[in-house]
Amino acid sequence: MGSQPVNPACRARLAALRGWGQGPYSWGAMPPTVAPLKIGDHQIWPPLVLAPMSGVTNKTMRALYKPFGLGLTVTEFVSSNALKYGSKRTMEMIDQHGLEKPVATQLWGDDPVTMAAAAKVVRECGADIVDINFGCPAPKVTKTHGGSACLRDVDRCEEIMRAVVEAVDCPVTMKMRLGWTEDQMVYVDVAQRAQKVGIRAVTLHARTARQFYKGSANWEHIKRLKQNLDIPVIGNGDLDDAHLAMTRMRESGVDAIMLGRATLGNPWLISQIADLMEGREARPTPPPAERLRFCIVHYRRMVDELGEKRAVPQMRRHVALYLKGIPGAAVIREQIMRIDRADEAIRVIDDAIARIEDAAVVAA
Template identity: 70%
Template sequence: MVYSRVVTPPLRIGPIEISPPIVLAPMSGVTNRTLRALYKPFGFGLTVTEFVSSNALQYGGKRTMEMIDQHGVEKPVSTQLWGNDPQIMATAANLVRECGADIVDINFGCPAPKVTKTEGGSACLRDVDRCEAIMKAVVDAVDCPVTMKMRLGWTEADLVFVEVAKRAQAVGVQALTLHARTAKQFYKGSADWSKIAELKRAVDIPVIGNGDLADPYDAMQRMRESGVDGVMLGRATLGNPWLVSRLRALMADEEPAPVPGAPERLRFAVHHYLTMVEEWGEPRAVPQMRKHLGYYLKGFAGASALRERLMRTETAAETLAILKQTIAQLEAREPELAVA
């Protein structure tokens, strides 16, 4: 794919410089402090916590507070909040700021029923006035930049993204992220990047594009064509943080390194696994890492059968033994494949 070769400038959100302008998407049960710290060195200029309920933050439960916890090495960090009450959102924003958030992000994008059934996330887009009230309350509550992530609208018949963006800019929100699907689409169909370009033309604050960015060359092309100031990567990076490093290279006008082979990917999976066990303890890490191993185990012969075995392991020792044995087998096969 051909694109204009030029060094991509940093993204600036208030006083914060984000370089390169690649943002880790907030993902529930995924973007905890461990993953953010592990993936940051691949080239994320900004990492975002799991999205957290403003209502839950009122009670300060251990699990809720862990969702906004930081190492420090993954900074700058944005904490994303969801909720439907302006005052509760403002109180939550003040709390996460006190806990170290460099940016407070408002979630008007999540389509999950557990969020939308309480009029949070993308359900807020059904009431533009309430969106504005929430944004204003959060901006007034904190001394750091406030950003907002949204979808196009609740349905195709009610695309409110431009109106919500203009109101966001008016009340002091300093950057916007658009996932170019409607709430009702969930993750089906294709993200409409022409709408992201439309949003960029409609406002003066930075716009970050999100949706269907699984290839670094394609991401660069979409960024150039839409004129956005940055991109947000989510599901495509899981098990594949090298997508980020390859995109970072393109943004620096450099040739990306080749996609790593299966042994290298699995060695990093082992590192991820060991770090999770060390930080969270084996009883929590083993079940949580099953989904991550599923992401790392893609694209090589025998991956499906291996995945089935690893989904049934109960201890870290058993899992790691299988992974290390697999790495050795793959490395032994690579010379044969090269000769063939």
């Protein structure tokens, strides 16, 4: 396969962040184990995508996690209808004139004309790729026939995809579930229609809409989709370990993988997978104090960019996730849940770091 491109900006930022790249391996010395993901003219390396997560993967979060080794990030989904009104929050979500490149802006809606108009707007606002959501199972979306509800009408899906592809001069991708219910697994049909109208890649979260997040993602369906499609397939669902992720990628034959919930509070999973993709051993997860230090970086960045009032409630959830596996986590979590001020929350995390480090000195 020869030497594959490694995003130099990503490499430099990663190395600066943690002193990585100076360990037992040197960047690019080993042959990569997978190929870059090609979406239109974009060569995406590594073929590792951060899942769109509404209420979570805002711009701050994506910019923080990207240097861990993501090739592509996707915005939280944006309602094509809401774009008509151009609220401040919506405009914030679609403004992609930042450092994070390439980035896909995801749209949902059930009307081809509105979706096409929305695609033009998000493209003008800096999207490198427009992604269509046929996967969201949330009632507030499906009751207006959007998200995964579109899968109940495959002709409608095709109309939406064709309208969006014709509206913009950048690649259009689509993310879907298996179907509305177990009796209506339409994913191969919808993906083949996607390919026919010019969609450049399809992501499959291998659950039905009815499943929400219950049961497990069935990667046999992802493998079947890959066998039935010529455009790139991105596999998604339940990847929470670096070796598991690589096994799923190899066995299903997909062109890229997408990671969601397992990265929250654990962006090091991204680096571990990127390591394996680049042909190195996966680095170990950093020790608790180092993980909490990054949590503080995350906290401060959110406050700087969103302001304290918005950042503090959002960070409660993130801190709880960074605390997983940390000694005394339950007590710290409870304190964080009650605190309304960022400086106080950061002090609690700082104190936890000091305790962990003192305990390590005593143990040594």
